[in-house]
Amino acid sequence: MDLEAVRTFVVAADAGQFQEAAADLSITQQAVSKRIAVLEKDLGVRLFTRTARGAALTIxxxxFLPHARELLRVAERAVASVRAGHRPLRVDVIAxxxxxxxxxxxxxxAHPEIxxxxxxxxxxxxxxxxxxxxxxxxxxxxxxxxGRPLPGDIESVRAIDEPLQLLTGPxxxxxxxxxxxLAQLAGHRIWMPGIVPGTEWAAYYDDLVAEFGLTIEATGPNFGSDALLDTVADTPALATFMGAQTRLVWPAGHDLRRIPVTDPTPVYPHSLLWRRDNPHPALATLHAHLAATAAGHDDAGTWVPHWVGPR
Incomplete structure (x- = not known):
């Protein structure tokens, strides 16, 4: 159904005259008549009868009039839902x-209005x-x-370099x-069941193992971080890596230790990805916020794989 014809019908019904409806819509009276005729043909009924005073609605x-008004309201809501800045900014944060x-x-x-x-x-x-x-x-x-470059229509900017820490039981x-x-960690078993082959974090840890001779085990099912903390707390032979900014809560009895890793400090690089032609205005605000709050990248004494970008 042609929404412009429906809008013309509603305006003509309110005006009671095709001539006045034409003025309200900034079109010709002939165009109003043509749109109404098309709508009547689509519906298979007559919507107006001509009178000496103008045009009167048929039964x-x-x-049809209240439904026509609702059609226009629904159309306006549909447009507003995708109009730039009128819908939520949708962001994937992985975990x-x-x-x-x-x-x-x-x-x-910083921006509660978004x-x-x-x-x-x-x-x-x-x-x-x-x-x-x-x-x-x-x-x-x-x-x-x-081997997996980003598509040409995807932009990225380095947002934060997160140092890794060693997490151990008492x-x-x-x-x-x-x-x-990192040299001291050689020979120690580092258990990380959340590493999944083919993911970007698997590629990161593969390079870390290859460069520094570490032993990272990804065996066993991944029951989540709570189960991982339970196992590390109870198993003296196992440790794990955690990002320094990863929020963890564990029972006091676990007595877990978060230990900085140095010489060099491996950092996990988080970048923000978005589509080059995305018009959402909040994206620019997010970029500016990250630029103002993020620390520097590739600092002396840190390590990232050679393929990480952008630097």
Whole structure:
């Protein structure tokens, strides 16, 4: 159904004259008559009868009028829902406890007037597909894993470099250390069941293992961070890596230790990805916020894989 014809019908019904409706719509009276005729043909009924005073609604016209008004209201709501700045900014943060989630909480505190939808997608291919389709506006990812460059219509900017820390239980051999070097970690078992082959974080840890001779085990099912903390607390032979800005809560009896890693400090690079032609005005506000709050990248004494970008 032609919405312009429906709008013309409503204006003509309110005016009671095609000539006045034409003036209100800034079109000719002939155009009004033509639109009404098309609508009547589509509906298979007459909507107006001509009178000496103008045009009067038929019984069918009276029945159709409230529905025509609702059609126009629904159309306006549909347009408003996607009009730039009139819908929430939708951002993927990968996980609720990670650094990207913390960045978006800071953004929300700084800009409470911007409505947000926060989602959790799995790997970079899923996130990029969602950005390109318009399902989300942006995603935080490490880019770009070897052999998988970003599509040309996707932009990225480095948002934050998150240092890794070693997480141990109280009985682990390194539990009392104030810091540990990557060389000291050689020979220790680092258990990370959340590493999934083919993901960007798997590529990151593959390079970390290859360059520094570490032993990272991804065996066993991934029951989530709570189960991981339980196991690390109870198993002196196991430790794990955690991002310094990853929010963790554990029972006091676990007595877990978060130990800085140095010489060099491995940092996990979080970048913001978005579609180049995305018009949502809140994206520019998010970019400015990240630029103002993010620390420097590639600092002396830090390590990232060679493929990480942009630098």
């Amino acid at each position: 069918d016209g009276q029945a 609720s406890r990670g650094a990207a989630s913390g960045l978006m909480r800071g953004f929300h505190r 409505e947000l939808d926060v989602v959790w997608l799995f790997d970079i291919e899923t996130a990029v597909a969602a950005i390109r389709s318009g399902a989300i506006d942006a995603s935080f990812r490490a880019v770009a894993a070897p 009985a682990h051999a390194l539990a009392g250390a104030r810091s540990v070097t």
